[in-house]
Amino acid sequence: MEAVSAPILDHMAALADPIRVRMLLPLEGHELTVSELCAVLQLPQSTVSRHLKTLADGGWVSSRRDGTSRFYSMALDALDAGARQLWPVIRAQMGASAGADQDERRLQAVLQLRREKSREFFSSASGEWDRLRRELFGAGSALHALPALVDSRWTIGDLGCGTGETSAALAPFVERVVAVDRSEEMLQAARRRLRDLPNVRSAAAIDVRRGELEALPIAGGELDAAVMMLVLHHVPDPGAVLQEAARTLKPRGRFVLCDMLPHDHEEYKQQMGHVWLGFGDDQLRRLLGAAGFDDIRIVPLPPDPGAKGPALFVASAVRG
Numbered sequence: 001m002e003a004v005s006a007p008i009l010d011h012m013a014a015l016a017d018p019i020r021v022r023m024l025l026p027l028e029g030h031e032l033t034v035s036e037l038c039a040v041l042q043l044p045q046s047t048v049s050r051h052l053k054t055l056a057d058g059g060w061v062s063s064r065r066d067g068t069s070r071f072y073s074m075a076l077d078a079l080d081a082g083a084r085q086l087w088p089v090i091r092a093q094m095g096a097s098a099g100a101d102q103d104e105r106r107l108q109a110v111l112q113l114r115r116e117k118s119r120e121f122f123s124s125a126s127g128e129w130d131r132l133r134r135e136l137f138g139a140g141s142a143l144h145a146l147p148a149l150v151d152s153r154w155t156i157g158d159l160g161c162g163t164g165e166t167s168a169a170l171a172p173f174v175e176r177v178v179a180v181d182r183s184e185e186m187l188q189a190a191r192r193r194l195r196d197l198p199n200v201r202s203a204a205a206i207d208v209r210r211g212e213l214e215a216l217p218i219a220g221g222e223l224d225a226a227v228m229m230l231v232l233h234h235v236p237d238p239g240a241v242l243q244e245a246a247r248t249l250k251p252r253g254r255f256v257l258c259d260m261l262p263h264d265h266e267e268y269k270q271q272m273g274h275v276w277l278g279f280g281d282d283q284l285r286r287l288l289g290a291a292g293f294d295d296i297r298i299v300p301l302p303p304d305p306g307a308k309g310p311a312l313f314v315a316s317a318v319r320g
Contacts, residue, residue, distance in 0.1 A: 008082040014058035015086070019043070020051050021094045024074055026107045027061060028091075030237065031071040040106045059083075067266040067277040114236030114275055121273025122183045122234075129163055129186070132272065133230065136309030150174065154224035159245055160213055160231030164190030167208075170227070171200050178207045178223065180216055213241045218248040225254040230312075232259045233276045242291035249319040255293060256316050257284075261300065263310035284315055293317035 015021055019041070026032060026040055037048050052072060055061045060083075062075040076084060094100055154174045158167040161179035163186055171177045171194065179194070181187050187210055194206050211217035213235055226245050235241045245255055262278040269275070279287075281298050288296050295318040303311055 007080055008086065010058065011060075011079075011083045011086055014054060014060060015090055017051065017054075018094065018099075019047070020055055020060075021090055022100065022103055023048070023051060023055065024060060024087075025091065025095060025100055026103060027072055027074040028076065029239070030107070030111070031064075031073045032110070033069050033071055036110050037072070039110050040103050042106070064280075064283070066262075067264055067269070111236045117269075118234045118236070118273040118275060119183070123185060129189070130165065133165075135307075137230070137304065137307045137312060151224070155222065157216075157218060157223045157226035157245075157248055159216065159226055159228045160234070161190055161208075162186050162229075162231075164193040164208075166227055166229045167206065168193055168197055171197055171206050174205075176205050176207060178209065178218060180209050180211050180213075180218065182210065182212050184210060214244055216244050216248055220247050221250045221253075223248045223253060224250055225256070227256045227258075229258045230260070232257060233274050233278065236275055238276070238279075239287050239290055242287055242293070246292045246319050251319060253319045254316065255288075255319065256314065257288075258301075258312060258314050260310045261313050265310060278310060279313075288315065288317050292320050294320045 015024075022041055023037060026037070032040070034045055034048055034052070037043075037052075038045050041048065052061060056063070059075060059079055061072050062078070063070050063072045065071075076087060079087075150170070150173045152174060155176040155178065156170055156174050158164075158170065158177055158179040161167050161181045162183075164179060167177045167179040167190065179187075179190055181190065187208055191208055194208065197206070200206065209217045213231070214237065226249060228241075228245065232238050232241065249255065260278040262280050265277065268277070284298060285296055296315065297317070298313055298315045301312040301314055
């Protein structure tokens with residue numbers, strides 16, 4: 001009589017090798033390439049690829065292409081109930097090991113390398129930033145998103161404000177704008193732009209702060225709304241940045257995100273410090289949902305005939 005294998009046993013077999021469990025630990029929270037996984041686990045590419053195939057065949061990981069790169073992540077939500085119950089048990093055992101701790105340290109180094117690649121661009125690009133954006137996306141293209149936000153009583157966060165173009169557009173119409181960027185060069189340009197804005201109620205209406213998007217210098221619930229304009233494709237961990245944005249919002253506070261639709265301009269990674277080649281609808285809904293947002297709406301923007309860059313979208317969401 002032929003033996004019948006229960007699904008839970010198949011899942012246990014897939015996770016019987018410690019290497020595969022070590023792979024899933026970082027992939028549960030991050031999208032990583034094969035080369036990045038090799039760096040985290042300190043294993044050769046052939047070994048990592050072989051174990052990834054086993055995990056993919058078992059439904060434990062999924063992948064998506066971003067230009068010439070392929071990113072892998074854990075697909076726990078797509079697994080059956082038995083697998084979802086099994087994983088926390090295995091994670092609790094393996095996650096406390098010394099090897100997992102070392103993997104986590106190397107993971108943070110990999111993510112830091114992504115950040116450094118982006119910072120190298122911004123440290124020298126502030127003088128050309130406005131021209132580059134106009135050349136790629138058209139003059140004022142990102143400002144199509146703003147009518148969804150304006151309320152004269154609001155405090156709005158401009159997260160990743162760059163040279164302050166969006167803050168300048170918002171400030172005359174709201175109570176206060178909190179503009180945050182990690183690049184001192186960008187902030188200097190923003191301060192120059194915002195210093196003498198007409199029709200702004202007072203000097204206190206514009207608050208420029210230096211800080212990281214992953215650790216915003218904004219109190220929890222300080223903002224009525226927040227905008228992030230053409231920034232998310234520069235950050236190594238979009239999920240963490242969106243969670244931090246949600247933290248700064250009041251309950252039911254609104255978030256508006258403008259960025260690029262998926263494209264194949266691989267050269268942007270070297271020329272302009274891009275980390276991601278745009279974001280697809282399903283991917284963005286997962287990221288926003290995991291960050292605690294609901295009422296998610298994603299709308300492609302009309303293309304600017306003079307723009308040379310990829311098409312853009314606007315996503316709006318509400319903090320749950």
